[in-house]
Amino acid sequence: MKKDSRLSSVLHALLHMAEREGPVTSEELAVCMHTNPVVVRRTMGLLRDAGLVVSARGSGGGWQIMADLEQVTLRQLHETLGEPAIFAIGNRNETPQCLVEQSVNAALDDAFAEAEALLLERFSRITLAELAAEFQRRHAAYRQGQA
Amino acid sequence: MKKDSRLSSVLHALLHMAEREGPVTSEELAVCMHTNPVVVRRTMGLLRDAGLVVSARGSGGGWQIMADLEQVTLRQLHETLGEPAIFAIGNRNETPQCLVEQSVNAALDDAFAEAEALLLERFSRITLAELAAEFQRRHAAYRQGQA
DNA sequence: CCGAATCGTAATAATCGAAGTTACATGAAA
Protein backbone atom coordinates (compact mmCIF):
# COMPACT_ATOMS: atom_id res chain seq x y z
CA MET A 1 0.00 0.00 0.00
CA LYS A 2 0.97 3.59 -0.40
CA LYS A 3 2.47 5.12 2.75
CA ASP A 4 0.42 7.50 4.84
CA SER A 5 2.28 10.82 4.73
CA ARG A 6 -0.27 12.95 6.50
CA LEU A 7 1.75 13.35 9.68
CA SER A 8 4.64 14.65 7.64
CA SER A 9 2.23 16.88 5.75
CA VAL A 10 0.58 18.51 8.74
CA LEU A 11 3.93 19.11 10.40
CA HIS A 12 5.13 20.86 7.29
CA ALA A 13 1.97 22.93 7.14
CA LEU A 14 1.97 23.81 10.82
CA LEU A 15 5.57 24.99 10.79
CA HIS A 16 4.89 26.98 7.67
CA MET A 17 1.96 28.60 9.40
CA ALA A 18 4.00 29.22 12.54
CA GLU A 19 6.46 31.27 10.53
CA ARG A 20 3.76 33.53 9.20
CA GLU A 21 1.59 36.29 10.53
CA GLY A 22 -2.08 35.94 9.72
CA PRO A 23 -3.97 33.15 8.00
CA VAL A 24 -2.59 30.91 5.28
CA THR A 25 -4.92 29.64 2.58
CA SER A 26 -5.27 26.04 1.50
CA GLU A 27 -4.18 27.17 -1.92
CA GLU A 28 -0.88 28.51 -0.62
CA LEU A 29 -0.21 25.41 1.42
CA ALA A 30 -1.10 23.23 -1.54
CA VAL A 31 1.36 25.01 -3.83
CA CYS A 32 4.08 24.86 -1.20
CA MET A 33 3.53 21.15 -0.65
CA HIS A 34 2.95 20.28 -4.29
CA THR A 35 -0.52 18.96 -3.73
CA ASN A 36 -4.16 19.90 -4.02
CA PRO A 37 -6.07 22.42 -1.85
CA VAL A 38 -8.82 19.89 -1.18
CA VAL A 39 -6.31 17.45 0.24
CA VAL A 40 -5.04 20.21 2.51
CA ARG A 41 -8.55 20.98 3.72
CA ARG A 42 -9.33 17.35 4.38
CA THR A 43 -6.27 16.83 6.50
CA MET A 44 -6.30 20.20 8.24
CA GLY A 45 -9.97 19.69 8.94
CA LEU A 46 -9.05 16.97 11.41
CA LEU A 47 -6.76 19.38 13.23
CA ARG A 48 -9.52 21.97 13.26
CA ASP A 49 -11.95 19.47 14.77
CA ALA A 50 -9.37 18.86 17.48
CA GLY A 51 -9.05 22.59 18.14
CA LEU A 52 -5.41 22.82 17.07
CA VAL A 53 -6.10 25.26 14.24
CA VAL A 54 -8.97 27.46 13.14
CA SER A 55 -10.20 28.06 9.63
CA ALA A 56 -11.96 31.14 8.29
CA ARG A 57 -13.97 31.33 5.13
CA GLY A 58 -14.26 34.12 2.67
CA SER A 59 -11.86 36.80 1.60
CA GLY A 60 -8.89 37.09 3.92
CA GLY A 61 -9.65 33.65 5.31
CA GLY A 62 -7.44 30.63 5.72
CA TRP A 63 -5.80 28.62 8.46
CA GLN A 64 -4.20 29.72 11.70
CA ILE A 65 -2.62 27.88 14.60
CA MET A 66 -4.54 28.03 17.86
CA ALA A 67 -2.35 25.72 19.91
CA ASP A 68 0.74 26.35 21.96
CA LEU A 69 3.70 25.06 20.00
CA GLU A 70 5.27 23.93 23.25
CA GLN A 71 2.32 21.73 24.06
CA VAL A 72 1.57 19.96 20.80
CA THR A 73 3.42 16.68 20.39
CA LEU A 74 3.82 14.41 17.39
CA ARG A 75 1.89 11.78 19.29
CA GLN A 76 -1.04 14.12 19.70
CA LEU A 77 -1.01 14.84 15.97
CA HIS A 78 -0.86 11.13 15.22
CA GLU A 79 -3.92 10.61 17.37
CA THR A 80 -5.68 13.54 15.77
CA LEU A 81 -5.15 11.94 12.38
CA GLY A 82 -7.02 8.89 13.63
CA GLU A 83 -4.04 6.79 14.70
CA PRO A 84 -3.41 5.27 11.29
CA ALA A 85 -1.64 1.92 11.10
CA ILE A 86 2.04 2.30 11.82
CA PHE A 87 3.31 -0.93 10.34
CA ALA A 88 3.27 -2.18 6.78
CA ILE A 89 3.86 -5.73 7.98
CA GLY A 90 1.29 -7.79 9.79
CA ASN A 91 -0.27 -11.13 10.43
CA ARG A 92 -1.92 -13.03 7.65
CA ASN A 93 -4.95 -13.78 9.81
CA GLU A 94 -5.67 -11.89 12.99
CA THR A 95 -7.98 -14.50 14.55
CA PRO A 96 -6.68 -17.91 13.53
CA GLN A 97 -8.00 -21.22 14.80
CA CYS A 98 -4.75 -22.96 14.11
CA LEU A 99 -2.40 -23.10 17.12
CA VAL A 100 0.63 -22.80 14.88
CA GLU A 101 -0.62 -19.52 13.54
CA GLN A 102 -1.59 -18.35 17.02
CA SER A 103 1.96 -18.90 18.20
CA VAL A 104 3.38 -17.00 15.24
CA ASN A 105 0.94 -14.15 15.72
CA ALA A 106 1.72 -13.86 19.40
CA ALA A 107 5.44 -13.59 18.78
CA LEU A 108 5.07 -11.02 16.02
CA ASP A 109 2.46 -9.02 17.87
CA ASP A 110 4.75 -8.77 20.87
CA ALA A 111 7.62 -7.44 18.84
CA PHE A 112 5.47 -4.97 16.96
CA ALA A 113 3.78 -3.77 20.12
CA GLU A 114 7.12 -3.05 21.69
CA ALA A 115 8.36 -1.12 18.67
CA GLU A 116 5.11 0.81 18.51
CA ALA A 117 5.36 1.73 22.16
CA LEU A 118 8.87 3.04 21.62
CA LEU A 119 7.83 5.05 18.60
CA LEU A 120 4.84 6.60 20.33
CA GLU A 121 6.94 7.37 23.36
CA ARG A 122 9.37 9.24 21.15
CA PHE A 123 6.52 11.00 19.41
CA SER A 124 5.16 12.14 22.74
CA ARG A 125 8.48 13.80 23.52
CA ILE A 126 8.76 15.87 20.34
CA THR A 127 6.86 19.16 20.30
CA LEU A 128 6.16 21.55 17.46
CA ALA A 129 8.31 24.10 19.27
CA GLU A 130 11.29 21.80 19.05
CA LEU A 131 10.77 21.23 15.35
CA ALA A 132 10.47 24.97 14.82
CA ALA A 133 13.73 25.50 16.70
CA GLU A 134 15.41 22.83 14.63
CA PHE A 135 14.24 24.62 11.50
CA GLN A 136 15.66 27.91 12.80
CA ARG A 137 19.01 26.20 13.30
CA ARG A 138 18.99 24.86 9.76
CA HIS A 139 17.93 28.20 8.42
CA ALA A 140 20.75 30.00 10.21
CA ALA A 141 23.28 27.44 8.99
CA TYR A 142 21.97 27.80 5.48
CA ARG A 143 22.30 31.58 5.50
CA GLN A 144 25.79 31.26 6.84
CA GLY A 145 26.62 28.91 3.99
CA GLN A 146 25.24 31.45 1.51
CA ALA A 147 27.15 34.41 2.90
CA MET B 1 -1.65 0.36 2.59
CA LYS B 2 -2.24 -3.34 2.44
CA LYS B 3 0.01 -5.05 4.92
CA ASP B 4 2.74 -7.42 3.85
CA SER B 5 1.94 -10.71 5.58
CA ARG B 6 4.63 -12.85 4.05
CA LEU B 7 6.72 -13.07 7.20
CA SER B 8 3.71 -14.37 9.07
CA SER B 9 3.03 -16.74 6.19
CA VAL B 10 6.45 -18.27 5.95
CA LEU B 11 6.61 -18.76 9.70
CA HIS B 12 3.33 -20.59 9.59
CA ALA B 13 4.52 -22.72 6.71
CA LEU B 14 7.90 -23.49 8.23
CA LEU B 15 6.43 -24.59 11.55
CA HIS B 16 3.91 -26.70 9.72
CA MET B 17 6.74 -28.32 7.80
CA ALA B 18 8.79 -28.81 10.94
CA GLU B 19 5.98 -30.86 12.46
CA ARG B 20 5.93 -33.22 9.52
CA GLU B 21 8.10 -35.98 8.14
CA GLY B 22 8.83 -35.74 4.44
CA PRO B 23 7.96 -33.05 1.94
CA VAL B 24 4.86 -30.87 2.03
CA THR B 25 3.31 -29.74 -1.24
CA SER B 26 2.39 -26.18 -2.13
CA GLU B 27 -1.17 -27.38 -2.47
CA GLU B 28 -1.28 -28.64 1.12
CA LEU B 29 0.23 -25.44 2.47
CA ALA B 30 -2.15 -23.37 0.38
CA VAL B 31 -5.20 -25.17 1.75
CA CYS B 32 -3.90 -24.87 5.30
CA MET B 33 -3.25 -21.16 4.89
CA HIS B 34 -6.35 -20.41 2.86
CA THR B 35 -4.50 -19.17 -0.13
CA ASN B 36 -3.26 -20.20 -3.54
CA PRO B 37 -0.45 -22.68 -4.32
CA VAL B 38 1.22 -20.17 -6.61
CA VAL B 39 1.45 -17.66 -3.79
CA VAL B 40 3.08 -20.32 -1.65
CA ARG B 41 5.63 -21.12 -4.35
CA ARG B 42 6.46 -17.48 -4.91
CA THR B 43 7.15 -16.84 -1.27
CA MET B 44 8.83 -20.15 -0.48
CA GLY B 45 10.94 -19.70 -3.57
CA LEU B 46 12.76 -16.87 -1.82
CA LEU B 47 13.56 -19.17 1.09
CA ARG B 48 14.77 -21.81 -1.32
CA ASP B 49 17.09 -19.32 -3.03
CA ALA B 50 18.49 -18.56 0.42
CA GLY B 51 19.04 -22.25 1.13
CA LEU B 52 16.59 -22.45 4.00
CA VAL B 53 14.35 -24.98 2.30
CA VAL B 54 14.55 -27.27 -0.69
CA SER B 55 11.87 -27.99 -3.26
CA ALA B 56 11.43 -31.13 -5.31
CA ARG B 57 9.37 -31.41 -8.45
CA GLY B 58 7.31 -34.28 -9.68
CA SER B 59 5.37 -36.93 -7.92
CA GLY B 60 6.23 -37.13 -4.24
CA GLY B 61 7.81 -33.70 -4.37
CA GLY B 62 7.23 -30.64 -2.26
CA TRP B 63 9.03 -28.52 0.30
CA GLN B 64 11.36 -29.50 3.13
CA ILE B 65 13.32 -27.52 5.69
CA MET B 66 17.07 -27.61 5.28
CA ALA B 67 18.00 -25.18 8.03
CA ASP B 68 18.64 -25.67 11.72
CA LEU B 69 15.61 -24.38 13.59
CA GLU B 70 17.91 -23.09 16.31
CA GLN B 71 19.81 -20.93 13.86
CA VAL B 72 17.09 -19.29 11.80
CA THR B 73 15.88 -15.97 13.21
CA LEU B 74 12.94 -13.79 12.27
CA ARG B 75 15.38 -11.15 11.17
CA GLN B 76 17.01 -13.55 8.76
CA LEU B 77 13.63 -14.42 7.29
CA HIS B 78 12.78 -10.74 6.97
CA GLU B 79 15.98 -10.21 5.04
CA THR B 80 15.32 -13.24 2.91
CA LEU B 81 11.98 -11.75 1.95
CA GLY B 82 13.81 -8.70 0.64
CA GLU B 83 13.52 -6.49 3.71
CA PRO B 84 10.11 -5.09 2.84
CA ALA B 85 9.15 -1.69 4.22
CA ILE B 86 8.32 -1.93 7.90
CA PHE B 87 6.34 1.28 8.27
CA ALA B 88 3.07 2.35 6.73
CA ILE B 89 3.80 5.97 7.61
CA GLY B 90 6.46 8.05 5.94
CA ASN B 91 7.60 11.38 4.67
CA ARG B 92 5.72 13.15 1.97
CA ASN B 93 8.90 13.91 0.05
CA GLU B 94 12.16 12.13 0.77
CA THR B 95 14.47 14.73 -0.78
CA PRO B 96 12.91 18.13 -0.13
CA GLN B 97 14.53 21.47 -0.95
CA CYS B 98 12.51 23.25 1.71
CA LEU B 99 14.30 23.53 5.05
CA VAL B 100 11.02 23.21 6.92
CA GLU B 101 10.38 19.87 5.35
CA GLN B 102 13.98 18.80 5.90
CA SER B 103 13.59 19.47 9.62
CA VAL B 104 10.36 17.49 9.77
CA ASN B 105 11.86 14.61 7.85
CA ALA B 106 14.90 14.48 10.07
CA ALA B 107 12.83 14.26 13.22
CA LEU B 108 10.52 11.59 11.85
CA ASP B 109 13.35 9.61 10.29
CA ASP B 110 15.15 9.53 13.61
CA ALA B 111 12.16 8.20 15.46
CA PHE B 112 11.37 5.59 12.83
CA ALA B 113 14.98 4.49 12.61
CA GLU B 114 15.06 3.90 16.34
CA ALA B 115 11.84 1.89 16.31
CA GLU B 116 13.08 -0.13 13.36
CA ALA B 117 16.33 -0.90 15.12
CA LEU B 118 14.44 -2.14 18.14
CA LEU B 119 12.16 -4.30 16.05
CA LEU B 120 15.00 -5.86 14.08
CA GLU B 121 16.92 -6.46 17.26
CA ARG B 122 13.96 -8.35 18.66
CA PHE B 123 13.57 -10.25 15.41
CA SER B 124 17.20 -11.29 15.58
CA ARG B 125 16.59 -12.85 18.99
CA ILE B 126 13.66 -15.04 18.03
CA THR B 127 14.45 -18.37 16.41
CA LEU B 128 12.22 -20.88 14.69
CA ALA B 129 13.03 -23.31 17.46
CA GLU B 130 11.55 -20.94 20.02
CA LEU B 131 8.38 -20.53 18.02
CA ALA B 132 8.12 -24.29 17.67
CA ALA B 133 8.50 -24.68 21.42
CA GLU B 134 5.87 -22.03 22.01
CA PHE B 135 3.54 -23.98 19.73
CA GLN B 136 4.22 -27.15 21.67
CA ARG B 137 3.26 -25.39 24.87
CA ARG B 138 0.02 -24.15 23.38
CA HIS B 139 -0.68 -27.56 21.96
CA ALA B 140 -0.18 -29.24 25.33
CA ALA B 141 -2.37 -26.68 27.06
CA TYR B 142 -5.03 -27.17 24.42
CA ARG B 143 -5.06 -30.95 24.86
CA GLN B 144 -5.25 -30.53 28.60
CA GLY B 145 -8.25 -28.27 28.10
CA GLN B 146 -9.87 -30.93 25.91
CA ALA B 147 -9.25 -33.82 28.29
C1' DC C 1 7.32 -44.17 -23.09
C1' DC C 2 3.30 -42.08 -20.95
C1' DG C 3 0.78 -39.74 -17.81
C1' DA C 4 -0.06 -37.86 -13.43
C1' DA C 5 2.01 -35.09 -9.90
C1' DT C 6 4.46 -31.01 -8.74
C1' DC C 7 7.25 -27.08 -8.97
C1' DG C 8 8.72 -22.57 -11.85
C1' DT C 9 7.29 -18.48 -13.67
C1' DA C 10 5.18 -14.98 -16.48
C1' DA C 11 1.21 -12.27 -17.12
C1' DT C 12 -2.87 -10.50 -15.58
C1' DA C 13 -6.60 -9.35 -12.41
C1' DA C 14 -8.60 -8.29 -7.95
C1' DT C 15 -8.16 -5.59 -3.82
C1' DC C 16 -7.52 -2.05 -0.56
C1' DG C 17 -6.28 2.39 1.27
C1' DA C 18 -4.08 6.96 0.48
C1' DA C 19 -3.93 10.70 -2.49
C1' DG C 20 -5.66 13.50 -6.15
C1' DT C 21 -9.59 15.68 -8.82
C1' DT C 22 -13.97 17.57 -9.92
C1' DA C 23 -18.08 19.73 -8.64
C1' DC C 24 -20.92 22.41 -6.10
C1' DA C 25 -22.68 24.40 -1.77
C1' DT C 26 -21.78 27.71 2.12
C1' DG C 27 -20.25 31.70 4.24
C1' DA C 28 -17.54 36.12 4.80
C1' DA C 29 -15.67 40.40 3.12
C1' DA C 30 -15.12 44.25 -0.06
Add this chain to the structure above:
DNA sequence: TTTCATGTAACTTCGATTATTACGATTCGG
Protein backbone atom coordinates in the same frame (compact mmCIF):
# COMPACT_ATOMS: atom_id res chain seq x y z
C1' DT D 1 -23.52 41.26 -5.50
C1' DT D 2 -19.25 39.79 -6.74
C1' DT D 3 -15.21 37.53 -5.18
C1' DC D 4 -12.62 34.84 -2.16
C1' DA D 5 -12.11 30.90 0.53
C1' DT D 6 -13.55 26.87 3.14
C1' DG D 7 -16.74 22.32 3.49
C1' DT D 8 -17.76 18.16 1.59
C1' DA D 9 -19.40 14.55 -1.35
C1' DA D 10 -18.29 11.73 -5.23
C1' DC D 11 -15.25 9.90 -8.20
C1' DT D 12 -10.68 8.75 -10.18
C1' DT D 13 -5.92 7.63 -9.89
C1' DC D 14 -2.03 5.53 -7.84
C1' DG D 15 0.88 2.10 -5.43
C1' DA D 16 1.52 -2.03 -3.23
C1' DT D 17 0.18 -6.83 -1.93
C1' DT D 18 -2.27 -10.79 -2.99
C1' DA D 19 -4.89 -13.86 -6.03
C1' DT D 20 -5.66 -16.19 -10.37
C1' DT D 21 -4.79 -18.09 -14.86
C1' DA D 22 -1.92 -20.30 -18.00
C1' DC D 23 1.66 -22.93 -19.56
C1' DG D 24 6.30 -24.93 -19.36
C1' DA D 25 9.66 -28.09 -17.06
C1' DT D 26 10.80 -32.03 -14.19
C1' DT D 27 10.20 -36.30 -11.68
C1' DC D 28 8.10 -40.58 -10.42
C1' DG D 29 5.43 -44.83 -11.34
C1' DG D 30 3.59 -48.19 -14.22
